[in-house]
Amino acid sequence: MLKTLRALLIAMLCVLLLGLATMPAxxxxxxxxxxxxxxxxxxxxxxxxxxxxxxxxxAPIDAQQSGGxxxxxxxxxxxxxxxxxxxxxxxxxxxxxxxFLSPGADPADYRLEMKSCTSGGINSAEVFPVRRIRNDPxxxxxxxxxxxxxxxxxPLPAIQVGPNIHRVAVNIPVWLWVSNPQAVTAxxxxxxxxxxxxxxxxxxxxxxxxxxxxxxxxxxxxxxxxPGADLWQPPCGYTYRLRSLPxxxxxxxVWPVTATASWAITWRANTGTSGTDTVTTRxxxxxxxxxxxxxxVADNG
Numbered sequence: 001m002l003k004t005l006r007a008l009l010i011a012m013l014c015v016l017l018l019g020l021a022t023m024p025a026x027x028x029x030x031x032x033x034x035x036x037x038x039x040x041x042x043x044x045x046x047x048x049x050x051x052x053x054x055x056x057x058x059a060p061i062d063a064q065q066s067g068g069x070x071x072x073x074x075x076x077x078x079x080x081x082x083x084x085x086x087x088x089x090x091x092x093x094x095x096x097x098x099x100f101l102s103p104g105a106d107p108a109d110y111r112l113e114m115k116s117c118t119s120g121g122i123n124s125a126e127v128f129p130v131r132r133i134r135n136d137p138x139x140x141x142x143x144x145x146x147x148x149x150x151x152x153x154x155p156l157p158a159i160q161v162g163p164n165i166h167r168v169a170v171n172i173p174v175w176l177w178v179s180n181p182q183a184v185t186a187x188x189x190x191x192x193x194x195x196x197x198x199x200x201x202x203x204x205x206x207x208x209x210x211x212x213x214x215x216x217x218x219x220x221x222x223x224x225x226x227p228g229a230d231l232w233q234p235p236c237g238y239t240y241r242l243r244s245l246p247x248x249x250x251x252x253x254v255w256p257v258t259a260t261a262s263w264a265i266t267w268r269a270n271t272g273t274s275g276t277d278t279v280t281t282r283x284x285x286x287x288x289x290x291x292x293x294x295x296x297v298a299d300n301g
Contacts, residue, residue, distance in 0.1 A: 157204060
C-alpha cells in the first residue's frame with residue numbers, strides 16, 4: 001500500500017514538472033502589462049505617465065493638432081468631461097507608429113497622448129499623435145547665412161584678352177575683361193529660418209606677369225572692344241613693355257596673367273536679419289607677347 005502511494009505521488013510530481021516546463025515563458029514570468037509592442041495584434045501597449053489636462057481644462061502647452069502631418073486630426077484641450085494623458089511613446093523604429101502617422105512623417109517629431117471622455121455614462125478613449133515643441137533655441141540667422149554663402153556657385157574668372165589674343169604686342173594696349181560676371185544666388189533653410197545670399201562681382205585685380213608690373217584693379221568685369229571703340233583707350237587694359245621671350249620666362253614663352261575677382265555678398269533672412277560678406281576667386285592665363293616691326297620699302301616709282 002505504501003509503495004503504491006509513493007508511486008502515485010511520484011507520478012503526480014512528474015506531471016506537475018512537465019506542465020511547468022512546457023508553460024510559455026511569458027506565462028511563467030507574468031505578462032508585461034504595458035510599454036511593449038505585441039507582434040500578434042500589431043498594437044503598442046503604452047504606459048500612462050501623467051495627466052496633463054483635467055476635465056474642461058486647457059490643452060497642454062505643447063499639444064498641437066497633427067492635421068496634415070499624420071495620424072488623427074483630433075487635438076487636445078477644451079472638451080467637457082475629458083482628460084488627457086501623456087503616454088510612453090514607442091521608439092521611432094517601432095512599426096506601431098504606422099497606425100498613427102502618415103508615410104514620411106518622422107516619429108521623433110511626435111509623442112502619443114490619450115484622450116479619455118465620459119458622456120452619458122459611457123467612457124471612451126482615443127490615442128493620437130501630438131507634435132512635440134522643440135526645446136532647443138531657434139536657429140541663428142547668421143549661422144544659416146554661412147551655409148547659404150557656402151552654397152554660392154561663385155565662378156572662377158574667365159579671362160579674356162583683346163582685340164586679338166593671338167596678336168598681343170609690346171607698346172600696344174590690350175583690353176582685359178572676364179566673360180562670366182553674372183550674379184549668383186543660393187539659399188539655406190533651418191527649420192523656420194531661410195536665408196538667401198547673392199554674390200555680385202565688384203572688381204577684378206589684374207597681375208600681368210612681366211617684371212616690374214604692379215597689380216591694378218578694374219571696377220566691374222571690364223569690357224570687350226565694341227564697334228568703333230578707340231582701341232588705344234580700353235576701359236580696363238595694360239600695355240606690355242617686354243616680349244615674353246623664353247629667356248625671360250624660364251622657357252615658357254608666355255607671361256602669366258592672373259585675374260582675381262572680388263565678389264560682394266549680401267544676405268537676408270526671412271526674419272528680417274541681413275548682412276554682408278566677400279569672397280574672391282582667381283584664374284591664370286599664359287599670354288604670348290610679341291613685337292610689331294616697321295619695314296621701310298623703297299618706292300621705285
